[in-house]
Amino acid sequence: MTEPTSLSLSACSHLPIPFNTSPEPLELIAQGAESLLYKTTFLFPSQPAALKIRPVKKWRHPTLDKRLTRARILAEARVLVKLSGEGIAVGGGGRKVKDPKKGNGVVGGMRGLVPAVLGLDWEGGWLVTEWIEGGTVKEAIYRVSRARTMGGSGVGLSGDAVVEELRGLLRKMGEVVGKLHACGVVHGDLTTSNMMLRPFGTASPQSSKPEGHDEASAQLSTGPAPDVDQPKSTSRSQTSLEGDIVLIDFGLATQSVSDEDRAVDLYVLERAFGSTHPREEELFACVLDAYAHGEGSGMNGKAGKTVIRKLEDVRMRGRKKSMLG
Amino acid sequence: MPIAVGLEGSANKLGVGIILHPSHDTPTDPPSPHDSAHSDDGAFHPHSKQHSSPPVQILANLRHTFVSPPGTGFLPKDTAAHHRRWVVRLVRQAMKQAKVRLEDIECICYTKGPGMGAPLGSVAIAARTLSQLWDKPLVGVNHCVGHIEMGRAITGAENPVVLYVSGGNTQVIAYSAQRYRIFGEALDIAVGNCLDRFARVLHISNDPAPGYNIEQLAKTGNVLLELPYAVKGMDVSFxxxxxxxxxxxxxxxxxxxxxxxxxxxxxxxxxxxxCFTLQETVFAMLVEITERAMAHVGAAQVLIVGGVGCNERLQQMMGIMAEERGGSVYATDERFCIDNGIMIAHAGLLAHKMGFETQLKDSTFTQRFRTDEVLVNWRD
Known part of the structure; x- marks a missing residue:
């Protein structure tokens, strides 16, 4: 990922139809290896949306490029639609679908916890999803981490209280991943940059008019530039970790219920967390604890614990095979 | 004098190389073009005007390849016999060509792994013998690290993402905190193995290399048939x-x-x-995982090493990708891409300068030796 640049700002002619006629330039939010993420509106000027474009890769054969772009856009959209439960009943709790207590509560179990699909075009190579308000979990943790460094001074919070808040956030991360897995999907690229912390009350039911998006847009960035936090965030509580965790970027997601895939998913998150938030690394156990206990009607207790045991194996071999000549 | 002999024999190539690292302490006059290994090859001029260390001098770089008949691969036993038959001749010739005296040699470097057991073993014995005969310390070298260090020295790429692709290995590597870390790799067979075995089915010649002959055939192909495409994050499967x-x-x-x-x-x-279909598909996979690794670590340079790295179509695709990212691709020609002794000598000498030595009792070889096991303490 490179930092969001002003690359997009002059004209939109390089964007696929219908975004090339946008009267205002789209705001480039993030640029990954595969795709460009823009903020735009969809159908109504009042409906903010995230536009993900998979540009043509000139280095690969055009036929292959078309085939891959189509497959990937469709796969991502299918996973998102499945998760938001649009008319699809979802089994729960891993393999034991018939668990009477918890697992079955997950028909459309991720509704509101993943962005809804608004539109797509595999020929043009784009996917539009609902815009998620708030910032990334990564930014939130950085913010809190800074407050911790300053000893909580001026915030009226002791270091311990901050740690408690962090624990709460991490438990929520474990819950949401548990729910995702219970729905039969593994994310494939879990990091704190792929989790949004959406303040309560800013969820936009698709049909209704979204509220409060204009003032939030100032603090939005899924880009990896956490250190450019605007001064205005200090006006809020330094440690506002309230809100729902919403998972984004399902570009590498697959539909799977295998313990192995789920454990690798957790392992990827564990490694990413450790390298992004070294100071908070010892708190990561909260994520696994919440996951294993199936909090928030995620993985039911038994399935969750099996995955955690599998995670031990994955850790031991470091995800990788032992290398043969 | 910092001169090292390197012996390589992890697969079907036997290589002997002799390298000189001009010493750091004597501030020498600007290196004349004849000093550097790359100067005789205009296509691969180093882009580094201020390389941190003076250029290395290649005194000898000889190779002899065991070529098996079309439709067959090279078996460990026959390959080891080939290496045993040729190693003395090759060392003699290299010493003659390099014109170095025995007392100028600092150490004997050999490939400790990874690779095929039997060929590795025969070369390790040769290295031990030379070390005893000439009373020189031994340095066991990781084959992959040898490729990476040689690629860096030849191209002058400072801190590139490395794509290491050969008959036995497929890895995307980036340097961090004194280790070459593997970001992505093949989960089953290596890309070169995939090409070699395909060549066997079609009875394509193994001379000079099956991959080379596939590349030539692919130049006249133009129909892209549908093959599986197996990329998982930064890993691939062939x-x-x-x-x-x-x-x-x-x-x-x-x-x-x-x-x-x-x-x-x-x-x-x-x-x-x-051939065209196979190349287009597997190379697209390789470029894709390399691009992902570059985006991940924020690098713009990419270095291709290993035997498959000679392939010009792969270099071309990687070049377009790097250009789109505002970077550039670095590659070497067959002298350094394909397994060779000079890279073992080079990486071994780098380690030896940091005080690394392999005692005789530890001078074993191993088929499994991961790139990230090596402490790269000669880099910051």
Whole structure:
């Protein structure tokens, strides 16, 4: 990922139809290896949306490029639609679908916890999803981490209280991943940059008019530039970790219920967390604890614990095979 | 004098190289073009005007390849016998060519792994013998690190993402905190193995290398058939692709020209089309994971090493990708891409300068030796 640049700002002619006629330039939010993420509106000027474009890769054969772009856009959209439960009943709790207590509560179990699909075009190579308000979990943790460094001074919070808040956030991360897995999907690229912390009350039911998006847009960035936090965030509580965790970027997601895939998913998150938030690394156990206990009607207790045991194996071999000549 | 002899024999190439690292302490006059290994090759001029260390001098770089008949691969036993038969001749010739005296040699470097057991073993014995005979310390070298360090020295790439692709290895590597870390790799067979085994089914010649002959055939192919495409994050898998393309090869042999291009339904599918299809598919996978690693670590340079790295189509695709990212691609020619002794000498000498030595009792070889096991303490 490179930092969001002003690359997009002059004209939109390089964007696929219908975004090339946008009267205002789209705001480039993030640029990954595969795709460009823009903020735009969809159908109504009042409906903010995230536009993900998979540009043509000139280095690969055009036929292959078309085939891959189509497959990937469709796969991502299918996973998102499945998760938001649009008319699809979802089994729960891993393999034991018939668990009477918890697992079955997950028909459309991720509704509101993943962005809804608004539109797509595999020929043009784009996917539009609902815009998620708030910032990334990564930014939130950085913010809190800074407050911790300053000893909580001026915030009226002791270091311990901050740690408690962090624990709460991490438990929520474990819950949401548990729910995702219970729905039969593994994310494939879990990091704190792929989790949004959406303040309560800013969820936009698709049909209704979204509220409060204009003032939030100032603090939005899924880009990896956490250190450019605007001064205005200090006006809020330094440690506002309230809100729902919403998972984004399902570009590498697959539909799977295998313990192995789920454990690798957790392992990827564990490694990413450790390298992004070294100071908070010892708190990561909260994520696994919440996951294993199936909090928030995620993985039911038994399935969750099996995955955690599998995670031990994955850790031991470091995800990788032992290398043969 | 900082001169090292390197012996390589992890697969079907036996290599002997002798390298000189001009010493750091004597502030020398600006290196004349004749000092540097790359100067005799205009295509691969180093882009580093301020390379941190003075350029290395290649005093000798000899190689002898065991070529098996078409339709077969190289077996460990025969390959080891080949290396035993040639190693004395090659060392003699290298010493003669390098014109160095025995007392100038600082250490004997050999490939400790990874690779095929039997060939590694025969070369390790040769290295031990030289070390005892000449009373020189031994340095066991990781083959992959040898490739990376040689690629950096030749191209002058400072801190590139490395794509290491050969008959035995497929890895995307980036340097961090004194280790070459593997960001992505093949989960089953290596890309070069996939190409080699495909060549066997079509009875494509192994001389000079099956991959080279596939590359030449692919230049006249233009139909892209559908193969599996197996990228998982930054990892790749080739065994399914091999199975599918082998099926296609058999279908082609049985069809007698009756298998037509599904798009146009006129021209028959040829060997060249299969080679083209295979190359386009597996190289797209490699470029994709490399791009992902570059985006991940924020690098713009990419270095391709290993035997498959000679392939010009792969270099071209990687070049377009790097250009789109505002970076550039670095590659070497067959002298340094394909397994060679000089890279072992180079990486061994770098380690030896930091005080690393392999005692005789530890001078073993191993088929499994991961790139990230090596402490790269000669880099910051």
């Amino acid at each position: 065994s399914g692709i091999l199975a599918r393309v082998e099926e296609m090869a058999k279908k082609l042999e049985a069809s007698n020209g009756s298998w037509l291009d599904p798009e146009t339904n006129t021209s028959p599918i040829t060997k060249s089309d299969l």
